[in-house]
Amino acid sequence: MTTVDAAVPVRGAPCWVSLMTRDLRAAQDFYGAVLGWTFRPARLGDEFSVALAGGQPVAGIGALAPSLQIAVSWTPYFTVESADDTASRVRERGATVAVGPLRLGPGRAALAADPDGATFGFWEGQTLAWTVGRGSAPAILELRTRDAFAAAIFYAQVFDWASGQPGVCDVTYEHDQVIVRDGRDNVVAALRSGGVEAAPDPHIRPRWHVHFPVRDIEAVTAAAVAAGGSVAPVAPVTGGTGCQAVIRDPDGGLFTVSTP
Helix, strand or coil: CCCCCCECCCECCEEEEEEEECCHHHHHHHHHHHHCCEEEEECCEEEEEEEEECCEEEEEEEECCCCCCCCCEEEEEEECCCHHHHHHHHHHCCCEEEEEEEEECCEEEEEEECCCCCEEEEEEECECCCCCCCCCCCCEEEEEECCHHHHHHHHHHHHCCCCCCCCECEEEEECCEEEEECCCCCEEEEEEECCCCCCCCCCCCCEEEEEEECCCHHHHHHHHHHCCCEECCCEECCCCCCEEEEEECCCCCEEEEECC
8 A cells, every 4th residue: 555645435445465476576567568557666665566557557567575475466455444443343253364464664554365265355544546346456356155144244344345434335136146335335345155165266266356457458467478477368247338358477376367
C-alpha cells in the first residue's frame, strides 16, 4: 500500500491489490511489457513500487523478504478499522494470520489465509483513490473456493459484510455465485464454488483471482508468452460477455486478464 489522493473507502471493500514476488525488477519488466504499466517508487521502501496505467495507480509490487515463507501471488487487500481486531476475528474462525499486523508507512497491514487456504490481506489506514472496476484497476476480484456460501459467512464475519451497519459492503446471491457490492452499489467481488483444496493445479485451488481489464486479449497473451510467462487457453467470461485468460508470470504469480 501507499498513499496518494487518499480516499475513504467502504469498510470491508477491496482497497488495493499487490504482487509479492522474488525479483522486483524482473516483475516490473514483465508487467510493463504485458500490461503497459510504468512504475514509481512506493513510500514503503526500495523493495516496493507502485504500478501506473495512464499515470494512475493500479497495483503494488513488492519483493519478498528471503525469511518469509510465502508463495509468489497476487493478493487483494480489504480496508478495516482495526487490523488487530480483524486479525483476532480471523483466528477465532479457524483461519490463519501469516504476517502482521505490521506498520507499513501510513497504515498497518496483515496477510492471512481463509479456512480453505485462499490468501488475502487487510489494511488499516489511509488508502488510494482506487476502486475495483475503475479505469485500469482490477475489473473484479473473484474468489474461487470449495463452498462459496461458507466463504461468504467467513468474510462477512471478518469484514462486517451484510451487517446492516452504514458504510459496509452488501452481499447477494445471483446466478449461482455470491456477489459483494460496496455502499455505492458497485460490484467489487464475486465468490464462486468449485476450488478444490487438495488440487495440484493452482488454477482451481481456493484462491483470490485478480482480473485486469484489457482491450486486446490476444496481444496481451502473446506478449506474456514472449516475456517468459505462460497462458491458459482463452475462455468466455463466467456469467457474462467477453473473454478471459489466466496468465502465470515467470516467477509463478497467477492473474487473469479480461475483456469488457
